[in-house]
Amino acid sequence: xxxxxxxxxxxxxxxxxxxxxxxxxxxxxxxxxxxxxxxxxxxxxxxxxxxxxxxxxxxxxxxxxxxxxxxxxxxxxxxxxxxxxxxxxxxxxxxxxxxxxxxxxxxxxxxxxxxxxxxxxxxxxxxxxxxxxxxxxxxxxxxxxxxxxxxxxxxxxxxxxxxxxxxxxxxxxxxxxxxxxxxxxxxxxxxxxxxxxxxxxxxxxxxxxxxxxxxxxxxxxxxxxxxxxxxxxxxxxxxxxxxxxxxxxxxxxxxxxxxxxxxxxxxxxxxxxxxxxxxxxxxxxxxxxxxxxxxxxxxx
Amino acid sequence: xxxxxxxxxxxxxxxxxxxxxxxxxxxxxxxxxxxxxxxxxxxxxxxxxxxxxxxxxxxxxxxxxxxxxxxxxxxxxxxxxxxxxxxxxxxxxxxxxxxxxxxxxxxxxxxxxxxxxxxxxxxxxxxxxxxxxxxxxxxxxxxxxxxxxxxxxxxxxxxxxxxxxxxxxxxxxxxxxxxxxxxxxxxxxxxxxxxxxxxxxxxxxxxxxxxxxxxxxxxxxxxxxxxxxxxxxxxxxxxxxxxxxxxxxxxxxxxxxxxxxxxxxxxxxxxxxxxxxxxxxxxxxxxxxxxxxxxxxxxxxxxxxxxxxxxxxxxxxxxxxxxxxxxxxxxxxxxxxxx
Numbered sequence: 031x032x033x034x035x036x037x038x039x040x041x042x043x044x045x046x047x048x049x050x051x052x053x054x055x056x057x058x059x060x061x062x063x064x065x066x067x068x069x070x071x072x073x074x075x076x077x078x079x080x081x082x083x084x085x086x087x088x089x090x091x092x093x094x095x096x097x098x099x100x101x102x103x104x105x106x107x108x109x110x111x112x113x114x115x116x117x118x119x120x121x122x123x124x125x126x127x128x129x130x131x132x133x134x135x136x137x138x139x140x141x142x143x144x145x146x147x148x149x150x151x152x153x154x155x156x157x158x159x160x161x162x163x164x165x166x167x168x169x170x171x172x173x174x175x176x177x178x179x180x181x182x183x184x185x186x187x188x189x190x191x192x193x194x195x196x197x198x199x200x201x202x203x204x205x206x207x208x209x210x211x212x213x214x215x216x217x218x219x220x221x222x223x224x225x226x227x228x229x230x231x232x233x234x235x236x237x238x239x240x241x242x243x244x245x246x247x248x249x250x251x252x253x254x255x256x257x258x259x260x261x262x263x264x265x266x267x268x269x270x271x272x273x274x275x276x277x278x279x280x281x282x283x284x285x286x287x288x289x290x291x292x293x294x295x296x297x298x299x300x301x302x303x304x305x306x307x308x309x310x311x312x313x314x315x316x317x318x319x320x321x322x323x324x325x326x327x328x329x330x
Numbered sequence: 331x332x333x334x335x336x337x338x339x340x341x342x343x344x345x346x347x348x349x350x351x352x353x354x355x356x357x358x359x360x361x362x363x364x365x366x367x368x369x370x371x372x373x374x375x376x377x378x379x380x381x382x383x384x385x386x387x388x389x390x391x392x393x394x395x396x397x398x399x400x401x402x403x404x405x406x407x408x409x410x411x412x413x414x415x416x417x418x419x420x421x422x423x424x425x426x427x428x429x430x431x432x433x434x435x436x437x438x439x440x441x442x443x444x445x446x447x448x449x450x451x452x453x454x455x456x457x458x459x460x461x462x463x464x465x466x467x468x469x470x471x472x473x474x475x476x477x478x479x480x481x482x483x484x485x486x487x488x489x490x491x492x493x494x495x496x497x498x499x500x501x502x503x504x505x506x507x508x509x510x511x512x513x514x515x516x517x518x519x520x521x522x523x524x525x526x527x528x529x530x531x532x533x534x535x536x537x538x539x540x541x542x543x544x545x546x547x548x549x550x551x552x553x554x555x556x557x558x559x560x561x562x563x564x565x566x567x568x569x570x571x572x573x574x575x576x577x578x579x580x581x582x583x584x585x586x587x588x589x590x591x592x593x594x595x596x597x598x599x600x601x602x603x604x605x606x607x608x609x610x611x612x613x614x615x616x617x618x619x620x621x622x623x624x625x626x627x628x629x630x631x632x633x634x635x636x637x638x639x640x641x642x643x644x645x646x647x648x649x650x651x652x653x654x655x656x657x658x659x660x661x662x663x664x665x666x667x668x669x
Contacts, residue, residue, distance in 0.1 A: 162356075221438035225498070228396050229452050229505065230425035239451075243442050 061323040068319020074312040082129040091119035093126040094277040102295040112297040114287060120298065123279035124305050130280050131309060134195055134264040135257040141199035142260075143253050146206025151245070153207065154214030155237055165211065168204035176201045180263055184272045191280075194273040198260045209252055213245035247324040255317035258310040265306050281306050337407075338541050339372040339395065339428075339509060344404035346387070346394050350614065363613050364390040366565040368404075372509070377535065377542040379552040379573075381588070382562035385610060388545045391562075392511045395543070396430055397421060409508070426456045429502035433514035435494035439486045445472065445497055446482040452504040467504070474537075475500045476530060492523035496530070503534065511543045516551060528555055549592050553577055558649070561585045564621040565613055567640060571650035581643075581652035583660065584622050620655070627667040628656055 062068055081088070096117030103113045111120035153164040171179065183197035217223065218241060226240055265282030267273040274280030276287075281302040288299025345368075347361040365387040372378045380388040394401040397413060406413045408428065416424060432438035439448060449468045453459060459467060469479040475496040486494055495515070502510055512531070516524040528551060534540055546552050552559060552573075559576045561569040561584065569582040580586045587604035606625045611617050617624050623633035632655055640651040643658055659665035 221432040221434055222440045224393075224398050225430065225432060225438055225501065226440070226451070226455075227398060228425060228428075228430045229455050229501070230422035231451075231455050232422070235455070240440055244440075 058323050062319060065319040065322055067315045068323070071312045071315030071317075071319065074308065075316060078128060078132065078309060078312065081125060082132045085125045085129055088125055089119065089122040091122040093123045093279045094118065102291060102298065104295070105297055111301040112295070114284070114298045115291060115295075120284070120301050123284060124281065124301055127279040127281045127284065127302070127305070130191070130274065130278065131261055131264070131306075134191070134198070135261045135309075135313075138195045138198035138260045138264070139202060139253050139256045141195065142202030142256070143206050143249065145199070146203040147210045147242075147249060149203065150207035150210030151214050151237055151241060154211040155218055155233070155241065161211070164207065168207045171201065171204040172208075174201070176259070177263055177266055180267055181270070181272065184267060189272045189275065191274045191278070194264050194267050197267070198263050201263075202256050202260065205256065206249065206252060209248050210245055213248055214241055217241050217244045251317055251321040251324060254313055254320055258313035258317065261306065261313070262310050336374040337371050338374040338409060339543070340405075340407040341371070341391075341395065342369050342405040342407070344368045344391065344394060344406065345402045346390050346399065347402045360614050363565050363616060365394065365401075366616070368562075368565070368567055370560055370567065370570060372541060372543055374508075374541055375535075375539055376557040377544055377555055378558050378560065379544040379546060379556040380560045380562055381546060381549060381552050383547060383610060385564075385613065386562040387565040387613075388547075388562050389513050392430070392513050392543060392545050396425075396428060396511060398430075423456075426458075426505035427507055428509040428511065429505065429507040430511045430513060431495070431498050431502050431515040433518050435491045435498060435518060438498050439494060439501070441486050444483050444485055445477075445500075448497065448501055449504050452501050456505045458505060471500045471504055474503065474534070476526075490523075492519055492527060495519060495523075495527055499527075499530065499534070503538070506538075507540070509541045509543065511545065513545045514547070515544070517546060517548060524551065531555065549588065561588065564610060564616055566621055567653065568622065569650075569652040570640065571652075572647060575647040575650045579646070579650070581646065581650070581657045581661070582622075582654050583626050583628050585652070620653070627669055628660055628665060629668060630656075 062072075096113065096119075098117045100109075100113055101115050101117040103109055103117070105112045109119050109121065111124065114120055114123070149164050149168070153161040174182075179201045180194070180197040183200055184193050187193040187196065223236060223240055226236060231240075264273055265280070265285070268280045268282030269286045271283075271286065274283050276283060284302040285299050285306070288295075288297075288302065291298050344365055345363075346365040347363050349358040350360045350362060351357065352359040368387070368391060370378070380391060382388050390399070393399045394404075395406055395413075397406075401414065404414075408424075411424075413421070413424070443451070446465075446468055449471060450464055453464045453467065458464065468482055472479055472482060477493060477496055477500070481489075486497065489497065498515075515531070516527050519527060531542065532555065535542060542555070544552065544555055556573045559571060559573055560567055561576070561582065563584050569576065569580065569585045571579075571581075576585065577589065580589055583604075587606050590602065590604045604627070608625050611621070611624055617634070619635045620626070620629070620633040620638050623629040626633065636655065638653045638655050640653045641657070642648075642651045643661075645661070646652075646657075654660075656665045
């Protein structure tokens with residue numbers, strides 16, 4: 031057993047094989063770097079993530095303790111974004127809210143994508159009746175406007191941050207299911223899937239080892255774009271009072287508070303609004319850039 | 331020149347109909363009769379080829395034998411066991427006895443696995459050997475199919491088409507099959523590479539006592555590799571014979587026209603080209619009687635009504651059968667082309 035193995039190891043060490051995963055990642059970053067908008071989006075998102083993590087150390091104020099005498103103060107050197115109707119520092123609240131926003135965005139998408147990808151891959155792989163049942167269910171979900179569905183779910187489950195995540199996850203399930211089903215249909219027709227089936231592989235092995243790795247790029251793109259949608263929907267629900275409950279520094283809720291003072295203190299609504307726009311825009315731009323970079327038809 | 335007469339694979343009245351869904355509730359409105367009542371036997375150690383033009387059901391037959399598609403009806407007996415009676419699990423365990431080599435070397439191996447992973451997975455699925463034994467066998471297999479052991483950790487995109495096809499062959503061999511279905515296994519390769527791969531397949535057959543079911547549209551290749559040949563037209567077998575007998579003494583008008591299409595380097599004795607008119611009819615609604623009657627130069631009214639069965643005549647060699655009402659009459663010149 032010894033000799034040929036030793037020989038083989040030395041050879042492989044000498045000439046490092048080019049891993050297609052590494053290669054395709056390199057290629058992918060090259061294309062992504064050329065897309066300036068996507069890079070800007072990506073840099074902003076990195077920045078947001080840093081802020082979300084380092085948030086509490088960036089300001090000296092408490093997010094939910096205000097000086098009532100100083101309420102609705104306009105932006106100044108002390109309070110960069112001014113204060114709200116309880117005299118709380120808006121800059122501090124936005125920075126603390128970043129954490130909440132990203133938490134909602136990532137978790138609802140991870141939850142929605144996991145369920146959607148599983149359903150889509152099962153529907154696409156097995157086809158027939160399974161496919162019909164799953165996809166008709168997805169059509170039912172898709173028929174509702176997202177925010178309306180989320181509203182209904184939250185009113186059933188009760189208003190809380192976690193329920194908002196569940197609601198947003200549920201309405202992103204059909205989007206993932208559809209995309210993954212389509213990709214699965216095309217991958218499962220490839221000959222190597224037949225070859226591995228002819229070797230006696232189980233369905234689970236085929237689905238997770240041979241189909242899933244080959245349908246990841248549309249999933250990544252959709253997930254990025256869906257984070258933007260999730261953030262927007264979650265803010266919308268909080269705006270309507272169905273999401274994060276006061277005094278949580280959630281941007282939608284802050285926007286809703288600011289609504290009453292639009293005339294004499296517009297900054298109370300303005301800054302949370304800008305924050306929502308920035309995050310949503312960053313994820314959308316990055317998503318579009320990823321789609322172009324991962325598209326095999328766009329070579330360089 | 332059959333080496334042994336033991337029947338390895340017996341296909342009986344195999345039918346493969348694919349439903350066409352349509353209408354409001356996705357009802358089955360019709361069927362594509364891809365393979366319609368096909369029976370034949372493959373003997374151990376021989377190479378049986380199936381030839382025919384695209385859409386005649388030759389690949390579908392291969393896929394049905396491997397149960398990659400579930401056949402509509404019929405019986406497939408492999409080594410005395412009826413494959414269609416196996417449960418999914420039993421079938422998975424029995425798959426090591428019959429393997430497949432596909433046409434497209436670029437689509438038939440997973441681009442995300444190294445050769446080592448591909449071969450290892452094949453053996454892992456069939457529980458062959460320990461990890462060390464499998465590793466040794468991978469090196470052995472690669473050398474058997476003419477690849478270097480040092481290439482084991484490379485990815486498919488680092489290989490040429492011919493090399494990839496060798497990887498596919500190594501994967502099929504890894505589980506020690508008795509039968510290998512070669513589904514257009516060399517059709518996608520360059521002519522020079524084709525020859526190498528065919529010679530490799532022949533060598534492997536000698537070394538490992540393999541039986542091949544060789545599906546191809548290329549008569550030149552078939553002539554080189556086969557012991558016996560089946561000619562299919564629109565889901566039915568029209569002629570089956572020994573290679574020699576088929577190429578020198580073809581009986582069915584369709585086989586004759588196929589053979590006349592082989593380019594020849596012989597400039598002196600120019601042979602007559604039989605050119606068929608029209609297209610292959612649709613397998614959804616195949617012609618009545620003999621399926622070839624719409625294009626056959628010898629067709630009569632009888633051909634449109636009665637389905638010819640495979641039969642043999644005295645002057646034909648043993649095992650040579652053709653499905654035509656007028657074998658004798660055409661041979662003797664009694665029956666002349668009707669159009």
